[in-house]
Amino acid sequence: MFAAIVGLLAGIWILPRTSAASDYAQRKAAETHRCEAISPSEAQSGLAFNPDGYRSYYVQSECFQKAAIQFRDGHLCDRVRRRWSVLWSSWGVSSGQCQKLVAQGVAEDRAQIEVERRKYSAGRPLLSGFQIKRNGNGRDFDILPDFTAGSGHGYTLTFEIIGVRTQPILLHSDGYYVDPTSRLNIFVRQSDIRARFPEFELNRAYKVRATVTLSIGNGGMAGYWSDKFLESVFPLRERSQEMTIETKF
Helix, strand or coil, X not given: CHHHHHHHHCCCCECCCCCCCCCHHHHHHHHHHHHHCCCCCCEEECCCCCCCCCCEEEHHHHHHHHHHXXXXXXXXXXXXXXXXXXXXXCCCCCHHHHHHHHHHHHHHHHHHHHHHHHHHHHHCCCEEEEXXXXXXXXXXXXXXXXXXXXXXXXXXXXXXXXXXXXXXXXXXEEEEEECCCCCCCEEECHHHHHXXXXXXCCCCEEEEEEEEEECCCCEECCEECCHHHHHHHCCHHXXXXXXXXXXXX
């Protein structure tokens, strides 16, 4: 809401919008396929030096359990079978233990994201305006965004021409570290614009939309979180700003 108010005072609206999806689904699918390739009967036992509970297990089940924990997906725990053993403890690789570890991971992720959410709310820099100017070579362009003071963090900055096609035409999108000392000068080649937008004309005014989105990522090897999970904890509308201007190229 505060971002929208700042934009209104400047005569330009700043509003949230969606961003590109992560590669969470592709990563999870690849790991699931790897587990499926393991024979369900392949087993390990007699692992005396393993921690208690992990001295006997089915290799495929261990794979699915690790995937469930890594991708915080309790549904994969349904594919985890405990290998019962008289001599060796095996409770560590089981559907119940899998669900427990997934829940612990989700709780840790939620706490981590909440910390980022509080930091962002307490001192985020706001996009106060941007200009697009002809580069010194007379052919290409420089995008010059301005930000208010705020805590430094990584952001994805996206600039698009809108209103000339059904879909926006991308000018530039990349990650940047933004802090109170940021003086970004983003170089955009005219040839890249024409490759996406052959009808592009010089000395003509176009509407350009800038979107600034806090970069949260999707966890890491210790545990990936899905876009759906991130949206439930820290919605995109709360971590994005949008501004539209009309400018001549």
